[in-house]
């Protein structure tokens with residue numbers, strides 16, 4: 001250790017959003033730090049921070065997120081609190097994180113990745129293929145909407161927002177016949193039974209970094225850096241290096257129709273990526289295999305290939 005351990009008198013302040021999933025993730029980070037350093041729960045303080053995304057999502061509950069915000073919508077205030085020293089670490093869903101961090105902050109601690117697949121949720125069908133012709137599907141994710149439109153152009157897509165309970169009620173009320181959620185979120189909330197099926201990556205390639213939790217800190221805070229190093233999961237780091245380099249080289253965010261998944265096979269990394277037109281009329285997919293430590297280069301290289309293959313107007317959906 002390069003500094004004093006947190007104590008009940010000087011607790012490590014963990015910044016997080018206040019949603020049930022965000023809190024579950026903050027508690028998982030805290031529990032892993034407690035176990036790794038033999039610390040009591042009182043040595044940690046969970047600080048809930050309200051973000052622009054939370055506020056606007058409430059005001060405009062039915063508007064697509066892509067219309068009301070941009071990159072970092074759910075992370076800006078948390079990163080400000082971290083930079084200003086009001087919290088010591090920030091726990092994030094890596095899927096929602098921009099590919100670059102503000103000056104002075106580092107994000108190099110990842111917890112072991114949860115299930116990276118999407119979940120199919122529906123009271124009327126056991127899988128996508130069983131949905132009746134023309135069925136209504138709710139999703140606010142540009143990626144999932146584009147992927148679904150590519151496979152099933154007959155389906156009607158509608159915006160779907162709110163927490164898991166709200167979405168389940170909409171399904172019960174018949175507002176839509178099906179929706180999608182991340183398996184990781186359901187698992188962390190103890191709601192895995194809600195999934196009718198987990199969708200494999202061959203059927204629906206997940207979002208970059210789906211299922212991964214990252215912990216951010218101040219670059220100058222060496223003591224916290226040492227504390228976090230003990231709980232960092234290196235395989236998750238290697239997978240995310242590939243996926244996030246792919247996303248960064250496409251200048252994408254979690255609100256663009258881009259999918260990417262890297263897995264480790266033996267000592268090797270296998271990265272698959274795809275970019276879609278929002279209406280699903282065109283999908284460009286590719287893959288790379290390489291050394292586990294070469295993820296960043298593999299991701300950038302795959303992005304280069306897809307960019308080169310994309311027609312001139314392919315990226316017009318980006319503002």
Ligand SMILES: NCc1[nH]cc(CCC(=O)O)c1CC(=O)O
Nearest residue numbers: 093095181182184185210211212
């Ligand atoms: N963009 C929202 C978001 N960010 C992270 C998760 C789930 C947990 C994860 O992927 O790690 C979700 C909800 C969802 O997609 O169902």
